[in-house]
Each structure stands twice: as structure tokens, then as C-alpha cells.
Amino acid sequence: xxxxxxxxxxxxxxxxxxxxxxxxxxxxxxxxxxxxxxxxxxxxxxxxxxxxxxxxxxxxxxxxxxxxxxxxxxxxxxxxxxxxxxxxxxxxxxxxxxxxxxxxxxxxxxxxxxxxxxxxxxxxxxxxxxxxxxxxxxxxxxxxxxxxxxxxxxxxxxxxxxxxxxxxxxxxxxxxxxxxxxxxxxxxxxxxxxxxxxxxxxxxxxxxxxxxxxxxxxxxxxxxxxxxxxxxxxxxxxxxxxxxxxxxxxxxxxxxxxxxxxxxxxxxxxxxxxxxxxxxxxxxxxxxxx
Amino acid sequence: xxxxxxxxxxxxxxxxxxxxxxxxxxxxxxxxxxxxxxxxxxxxxxxxxxxxxxxxxxxxxxxxxxxxxxxxxxxxxxxxxxxxxxxxxxxxxxxxxxxxxxxxxxxxxxxxxxxxxxxxxxxxxxxxxxxxxxxxxxxxxxxxxxxxxxxxxxxxxxxxxxxxxxxxxxxxxxxxxxxxxxxxxxxxxxxxxxxxxxxxxxxxxxxxxxxxxxxxxxxxxxxxxxxxxxxxxxxxxxxxxxxxxxxxxxxxxxxxxxxxxxxxxxxxxxxxxxxxxxxxxxxxxxxxxxxxxxxxxxxxxxxxxxxxxxxxxxxxxxxxxxxxxxxxxxxxxxxxxxxxxxxxxxxxxxxxxxxxxxxxxxxxxxxxxxxxxxxxxxxxxxxxxxxxxxxxxxxxxxxxxxxxxxxxxxxxxxxxxxxxx
Numbered sequence: 001x002x003x004x005x006x007x008x009x010x011x012x013x014x015x016x017x018x019x020x021x022x023x024x025x026x027x028x029x030x031x032x033x034x035x036x037x038x039x040x041x042x043x044x045x046x047x048x049x050x051x052x053x054x055x056x057x058x059x060x061x062x063x064x065x066x067x068x069x070x071x072x073x074x075x076x077x078x079x080x081x082x083x084x085x086x087x088x089x090x091x092x093x094x095x096x097x098x099x100x101x102x103x104x105x106x107x108x109x110x111x112x113x114x115x116x117x118x119x120x121x122x123x124x125x126x127x128x129x130x131x132x133x134x135x136x137x138x139x140x141x142x143x144x145x146x147x148x149x150x151x152x153x154x155x156x157x158x159x160x161x162x163x164x165x166x167x168x169x170x171x172x173x174x175x176x177x178x179x180x181x182x183x184x185x186x187x188x189x190x191x192x193x194x195x196x197x198x199x200x201x202x203x204x205x206x207x208x209x210x211x212x213x214x215x216x217x218x219x220x221x222x223x224x225x226x227x228x229x230x231x232x233x234x235x236x237x238x239x240x241x242x243x244x245x246x247x248x249x250x251x252x253x254x255x256x257x258x259x260x261x262x263x264x265x266x267x268x269x270x271x272x273x274x275x276x277x278x279x280x281x282x283x284x285x286x287x288x289x290x
Numbered sequence: 291x292x293x294x295x296x297x298x299x300x301x302x303x304x305x306x307x308x309x310x311x312x313x314x315x316x317x318x319x320x321x322x323x324x325x326x327x328x329x330x331x332x333x334x335x336x337x338x339x340x341x342x343x344x345x346x347x348x349x350x351x352x353x354x355x356x357x358x359x360x361x362x363x364x365x366x367x368x369x370x371x372x373x374x375x376x377x378x379x380x381x382x383x384x385x386x387x388x389x390x391x392x393x394x395x396x397x398x399x400x401x402x403x404x405x406x407x408x409x410x411x412x413x414x415x416x417x418x419x420x421x422x423x424x425x426x427x428x429x430x431x432x433x434x435x436x437x438x439x440x441x442x443x444x445x446x447x448x449x450x451x452x453x454x455x456x457x458x459x460x461x462x463x464x465x466x467x468x469x470x471x472x473x474x475x476x477x478x479x480x481x482x483x484x485x486x487x488x489x490x491x492x493x494x495x496x497x498x499x500x501x502x503x504x505x506x507x508x509x510x511x512x513x514x515x516x517x518x519x520x521x522x523x524x525x526x527x528x529x530x531x532x533x534x535x536x537x538x539x540x541x542x543x544x545x546x547x548x549x550x551x552x553x554x555x556x557x558x559x560x561x562x563x564x565x566x567x568x569x570x571x572x573x574x575x576x577x578x579x580x581x582x583x584x585x586x587x588x589x590x591x592x593x594x595x596x597x598x599x600x601x602x603x604x605x606x607x608x609x610x611x612x613x614x615x616x617x618x619x620x621x622x623x624x625x626x627x628x629x630x631x632x633x634x635x636x637x638x639x640x641x642x643x644x645x646x647x648x649x650x651x652x653x654x655x656x657x658x659x660x661x662x663x664x665x666x667x668x669x670x671x672x673x674x675x676x677x678x679x680x681x682x683x684x685x686x687x688x689x690x691x692x693x694x695x696x697x698x699x700x701x702x703x704x705x706x707x708x709x710x711x
Contacts, residue, residue, distance in 0.1 A: 007514040015508050117343035118534045118563025130544040136514060139542035212507045213534035213563060217340055221507050256511035261474070264503045
């Protein structure tokens, strides 16, 4: 048992990084506009399929890793402008239902375009091997994934705290009316913010497609853990999403080791426990949503 | 305020409502304008979700059988019509839709299903409705074992057949220390029982058995346990997208180079979704479009089926196409021969009748348990297909007679009581 501990912790970390990046995208969109984006997983799948198409046309994986999320962003921004925007002033469940419907439509659309079965997609040849970490051998591609996700998170943090736009974004989360009164175009702010969230989902989508499988349902399978991550980490806190993601990843891999049958429910038990002790999540800020 | 208020409590409620909605999408819409005297067959398949691929192919097989009969003038002068419903891979939804098909659409029989849990659910409902149910694609032993019913027939192989057809030949090739990755539901548990029986007979050992929930995306936590267990063979029992994920990750962890890999069954659908470097091993095969061992020598019926199906659907048929075709063709043959749609008379007309079809040799639905007794095959995977045919991934090596790999009639009679009324 004990010899598995190191590898399992590491597995949990990779899984957690995934959940975190998806959760951060969800949080960004939710914090600013109150939109619970149920179609977030669909954007991940979209980026995965676009990457698959790019690679199968003979272009390298690296191109796909950049271009596919950007295409997802373009689609995301169009969705935000045409479908999500009219619902900003309504109760949150309007946009929740709309995005949920959108995710169903997207799933069927992917099925029509790319077929109901999974498609073969893997990481680049250069990262296909496994490296020895001393206590275990670990796939190079997974190490690369962790690196990309960590860089993405750091870049986001710098963007939000060190740039003028990031400042506006954070200010708008606190008080949209005031920011609007001071002359910021909040509609543009909403749009860029939505695009940013989708971009993160897109990167996660391409990486997930290389590591796991790629089928019409694959993105949605990662969505529920991401929602739980947001709740555990605390709404309104991006740092909370990172901690939440890692905690869930650890919980799943540790229960797989000791009580495999409970691996699926472990994240919900963790969520219940966190909510009992801290109803607003670990790093949730009270009043951030008014 | 520009934004509406959203707090943690309403978020949890909304997210919960979203999930609930995901699990119970409106069941069905009534159909109008159907031909009055068509012979309706209810087809329940998981058109959405992880088994959508197999569902589509089974349906293609059903459609080909229906079209073939309609071309010949239908059955008893009536046009055969498939009434399709999406059972969403959910036993509850399937039960509801089975009732709808029988009560509202007035279908004369039910067919279909992919997941064993759904098959068992439809088997139970159809029994209470007194309607024939032909399970084309749910493999769990119980369907023709302890949960058998007089009105239920099964076309695909039982888990017992799959495990016994592959177990002995895998042990011969790769030794007797097995590590199993098992899906944690009816189908997986049934496979586990089958393999334990095989190992019990040949004196082998299960050195690890990981039960993975259906829909597992990340297998790393299970895979990292393999090294310490030191198996001679890793048996992968999961199916569909789970199979793709598992094999892909085994390759990433370098396990496919270290250990022999195989399993009771692999379907072409998930295999096509794997990158070539992760296609590996020896697997049970339930039918294959390109081998004399599976199709039989000079079997025109089979070669015609393969040619027509390939032309019509743009890709070669899989075992799922075969299940759909054989199931409906047998049901309609029985109706035409017995000149009735009465369920009891039909059931009697199907039992123990030997027939030739699109596979090698003859087969029959066994009278005692209603399992289709037909051969099962073992194949080695060719990762890149053959020159000119990238779909040609199986090199079929062994053929197993059904009687040698299914439980004996005596054993079956101990658990299966058909309960004719």
C-alpha cells in the first residue's frame, strides 16, 4: 500500500491541476457576470476536436495547442455576444438553462461532425515516452501538462494583478456599476472575460484530448468535478479554485488507493465536509455576489 | 445592480438542478402519421452518451434486416417498421420507454440495448408486459442466467462465453498471474466471475482487481498499482470510451511495452478511437467483417452483408451491426414461419431452431436459457490495419465452439427458470 502513496499523490496533483484550470475558467465567468456556464465542457471538447482536425491535416501538435483554444474563444465570444449577453440582467438560472441546452446541442453537433465514436488523438511524438522520477515512472506528456497548466495559472495571476485590464476586471467583480460609471465599457469587459475563461477551457480541452480520450461527451465528463472544485475552493476566489482542484485530485487518487469503491463519491463527501465547516467554501469571500 | 444576485446557496441549487435536468431530459414526443398496419418493432438504443457509437451500428444492422424483409414484401404481408427510442444508457429511462413503445406505439416486440444494466431493466419490464424482448447487445450473464425470462432472448455472447473463450487461450500465451481492470457494474462483475472460474480450473491467480466506475476518465490511479502486483497479463475489462481512455493511458505509462495485455472482448468502435501506438494485445472478438474464420468459407450471405453495409454506411460493419441484423432477422423469420405475433408462440418458434446467418457455421437460441449459441473468436490486434484497409485491425487467431465456452444446460437450469405462463 505505502509504496503506492508517492505515485498516487502525483497522479492526484495532475488530475487536480486539470480540475483547477477548468474551475478557474468557470469562476472567471461566474464572478463577473453571474453566469453558470454549463457549456464549459463543450468548449473543451470543441478545442479537442479542432486540435484533432488540425493534427490530422498534417500540422504539428504545437500549432493545435495554440490555434484550437483560440478557435474555441472565437466561438465562445460569438455565443457570449448573441446568446449569453441578453440574459445578463435576468435571474442566473436563465443563463444556466441556456448554456445547458447549448451543451446538449453541442454534443449532438460533435456527434454529427466527428462521429459518435471516439477519435484517435495523442500528444506529440517528442513527449510520448515516460520518465523515471525515482519513485515511479511517469508519462512525459503528463509532466508537460502540469507545466503548461502551472504556467497558464501564473500568467493569469500576473494578468489579473499587474495589468490595467486585470485591475478593471477585478474592480468590476467588486462593483460593476461603479466601474461603468467611471467610463469602462463593461460589455467589452464581459466579452473579453468570457473569452479568457473559454481560452483556459480550450487549453485544458486540447491537453485532455491528448491524455484521455476524445469523444462527444469527453468534456462534459470533466465538468462536474470542476463545479465541485469551485464550491470547495469558494466562489469568487481563483486561488480557491486551484486549492479546490488539487484537493479533489488528491481525494480521488487517495480513495482509489484505500477504498476504490468510494473514489467516485469522495469529491462530494469532501464538498459536504467543507460546506459544513465553511459554508462559503475554503477561500470564498462573503458578499462578493451581492 | 447590473448583475442579478447569486450566492453560494443558489449556485448549489442551480448546479444541482442542472445535473438533475441532465439525467432526465423529456422522455419522448408522440409520433403521428404512421402507417396503420405496419409491423412495428420497438428499438431501444443509447443514442446519446458513451455508447452512442455501438448504438448507431446496432441500429444500422436492424435497419438492414428490416429493409431486406421489406424488399421481399414484408412479414405476413405487413411492412416492417422500426420505432426507435433513445434509452440514454439509463435503466430507468429504458423501462419508461419500453412501456411507451408497447402501450402507446403498440410494437409487437422490443429489441436493442447495449449496457447490461439497461438490458436487465428492459427484460424485467417486457416480462411484466408479456412482450418479447430480443437483447442484441447487453452481455451480462444474468440476462440468460438467474434473471432469465421466457420472453427474453439474447444475441450477443454472454460474459461467461467471453471469459471462457478468451481465458484459456490468454493463459496459454501469457501465463496465469492476472491483473484485472474491471468496470464496476453488472457487466464487469459478471466478467470477473467468469475469469475467476477459468483461473480456478487452471490454477492461476488474480494478483490485482481494480473496480473502476463507468465513465472513468483518468485511470492513472489504477494503473500505478500494476507494477507492484507483478502480473504476467493485464486484463482490460472496461468497454467503450473507458476502454479508449484506459489503453491510451497504459501506453503513456509505458505499460503496453512491459506487460502483455488482453481481454474478454474488444469492439472496433473504441479501437478506432485509439492512436495506433495504443492498439495492442489479444482480445475476444464477437464477429469480424474480414476473416474466413468469422464469416465462414464461401458464405455469400455474409459477404453480401459486409459489402452492402460498407457501401451504405461508408465504413465496414462491426460486431454491433451483426448483432442488430441477426437479432431482427431471426425474430422476423420466426414471425413469418409461425405466422403469428403472439409472444409465447413466437418464443417457442425461436427456440432451438438451427440457422445459418452472416457468420461461420450454424447457431441456435438455446431452449433452456434463450442464449444464442454461436462461435466466439480471439484476435490479435494489427495496430495499423492492413495495406489498403486501415479498418482491418483484427488478425483472427482462434475460433471457439459455443458449447465449449458457455455454461452447460445442467448448470444453467440450476439458476435460470424461464417461467412460461
